[in-house]
Amino acid sequence: MDIYDAIKKRRDVRSWFSNEKIPDETISKILLAGHYAPSVGLSEPWNFIIIKDINTRKKIKELVDKKRSEFYNSLPEDKKEKFEKIKIEGIIESYANIAVTCDFNRKSPNILGRTFIKETSEYSTVLAIENMWLAARSENIGIGWVSFFNPEDVKKILNVPDEIKLVAYLTLGKLTEYHNKSELEEKHWEKRHNLSEYIFMDKWNNKPDDNFMNIIKNSML
Amino acid sequence: MDIYDAIKKRRDVRSWFSNEKIPDETISKILLAGHYAPSVGLSEPWNFIIIKDINTRKKIKELVDKKRSEFYNSLPEDKKEKFEKIKIEGIIESYANIAVTCDFNRKSPNILGRTFIKETSEYSTVLAIENMWLAARSENIGIGWVSFFNPEDVKKILNVPDEIKLVAYLTLGKLTEYHNKSELEEKHWEKRHNLSEYIFMDKWNNKPDDNFMNIIKNSML
Numbered sequence: 001m002d003i004y005d006a007i008k009k010r011r012d013v014r015s016w017f018s019n020e021k022i023p024d025e026t027i028s029k030i031l032l033a034g035h036y037a038p039s040v041g042l043s044e045p046w047n048f049i050i051i052k053d054i055n056t057r058k059k060i061k062e063l064v065d066k067k068r069s070e071f072y073n074s075l076p077e078d079k080k081e082k083f084e085k086i087k088i089e090g091i092i093e094s095y096a097n098i099a100v101t102c103d104f105n106r107k108s109p110n111i112l113g114r115t116f117i118k119e120t121s122e123y124s125t126v127l128a129i130e131n132m133w134l135a136a137r138s139e140n141i142g143i144g145w146v147s148f149f150n151p152e153d154v155k156k157i158l159n160v161p162d163e164i165k166l167v168a169y170l171t172l173g174k175l176t177e178y179h180n181k182s183e184l185e186e187k188h189w190e191k192r193h194n195l196s197e198y199i200f201m202d203k204w205n206n207k208p209d210d211n212f213m214n215i216i217k218n219s220m221l
Numbered sequence: 222m223d224i225y226d227a228i229k230k231r232r233d234v235r236s237w238f239s240n241e242k243i244p245d246e247t248i249s250k251i252l253l254a255g256h257y258a259p260s261v262g263l264s265e266p267w268n269f270i271i272i273k274d275i276n277t278r279k280k281i282k283e284l285v286d287k288k289r290s291e292f293y294n295s296l297p298e299d300k301k302e303k304f305e306k307i308k309i310e311g312i313i314e315s316y317a318n319i320a321v322t323c324d325f326n327r328k329s330p331n332i333l334g335r336t337f338i339k340e341t342s343e344y345s346t347v348l349a350i351e352n353m354w355l356a357a358r359s360e361n362i363g364i365g366w367v368s369f370f371n372p373e374d375v376k377k378i379l380n381v382p383d384e385i386k387l388v389a390y391l392t393l394g395k396l397t398e399y400h401n402k403s404e405l406e407e408k409h410w411e412k413r414h415n416l417s418e419y420i421f422m423d424k425w426n427n428k429p430d431d432n433f434m435n436i437i438k439n440s441m442l
Binding site: 001002003004005006007008010012024025028029031032033035036037038040041042043044046047048049050051052053056067070071074075076079083086088107110112113114115116117119120122123126127129130131133134135137138145147148149150151158159160161164167168182184185189190191192193195198199200201202203204205208211212215216219220221 | 222223224225226227228229231233245246249250252253254256257258259261262263264265267268269270271272273274277288291292295296297300304307309328331333334335336337338340341343344347348350351352354355356358359366368369370371372379380381382385388389403405406410411412413414416419420421422423424425426429432433436437440441442
């Protein structure tokens with residue numbers, strides 16, 4: 001698939017997962033796409049825990065269900081109504097889950113580029129996740145990133161050591177439907193803004209000239 | 222460009238930048254690729270500051286040069302020798318720099334998916350950066366991520382408000398040479414490991430069965 005196509009068509013999927021088998025070769029290719037990501041000082045701080053076991057997934061879904069209620073209760077009335085219609089995870093219906101972690105001690109000490117910004121290790125892990133997301137899209141596999149839990153609770157279920165950070169919990173599966181818009185847009189939770197709102201030139205709050213602004217406003221992938 | 226090709230051929234570039242003009246349309250397309258990234262609760266927490274001004278870039282290079290010496294002095298002798306040969310930034314030689322920031326308050330309160338993991342905002346910004354990196358690669362433009370500074374010092378130079386986090390400082394330019402390996406590998410600073418070292422099944426430290434492990438070991442993009 002063309003790179004721009006994959007970027008445009010990538011969705012964060014929660015509904016419409018099928019649990020149809022994904023061949024090990026395909027999962028492996030998606031993980032390898034992640035492994036090809038840039039990492040600070042070539043530290044490759046990532047681990048990938050593939051979770052197929054349904055009992056493990058049920059335990060994690062329980063954590064998510066609790067936090068979903070907490071979030072729901074915190075919302076104002078108009079937001080509550082919208083949130084009710086939104087699915088926030090496909091932990092059980094997807095074919096597999098993948099927990100992605102970050103090991104700050106991998107290849108340390110002297111990690112080149114990490115000394116003054118410790119987060120660059122976590123950021124490397126996130127770069128790997130975007131590669132996986134795009135690779136999955138090109139294989140017609142949807143990925144959803146689930147974040148309604150306390151990461152320490154998930155780490156306990158997966159036996160992840162204290163010093164390792166859980167960066168993401170992903171769900172993967174073939175799809176029964178493909179939607180062109182994100183579920184949050186479709187269900188009127190939130191809107192996309194035009195890129196031009198987010199661009200400055202040389203300094204914060206300094207907008208590019210009109211010519212460049214027009215190019216940005218009308219840019220398409 | 223094919224998605225797997227872009228992922229394989231993406232490099233973190235410091236040497237071999239040309240300052241040949243990149244058309245505004247191309248820069249705009251690369252930024253739009255970033256803007257298409259997934260973001261927690263569709264919060265789009267990113268801003269992109271395009272830095273063409275040479276005086277601003279000189280000030281940032283000064284910060285980097287200082288931190289380069291600090292890092293050099295902290296190294297054991299054998300590492301010092303290797304590090305001397307490694308270029309860590311192309312701030313001046315590249316065509317433009319782009320600072321990428323994260324606004325934790327964008328579209329808040331009630332950011333869906335952010336309540337229990339605040340870092341998901343920064344992570345969204347990093348997902349955008351990987352999209353930009355791959356889009357740039359497909360346009361034959363190299364990107365290098367510079368991280369040898371205290372982010373607060375860079376924020377001061379760019380007038381970035383206190384509450385906004387600087388996530389990345391990128392340098393962009395056409396290339397005079399393309400290398401198949403990362404500079405850190407070429408100069409024997411660090412090695413890539415096989416993906417199979419980083420994979421677990423269902424729980425931390427539990428390796429997949431031999432069949433799956435062989436598939437992972439022999440996987441190719």
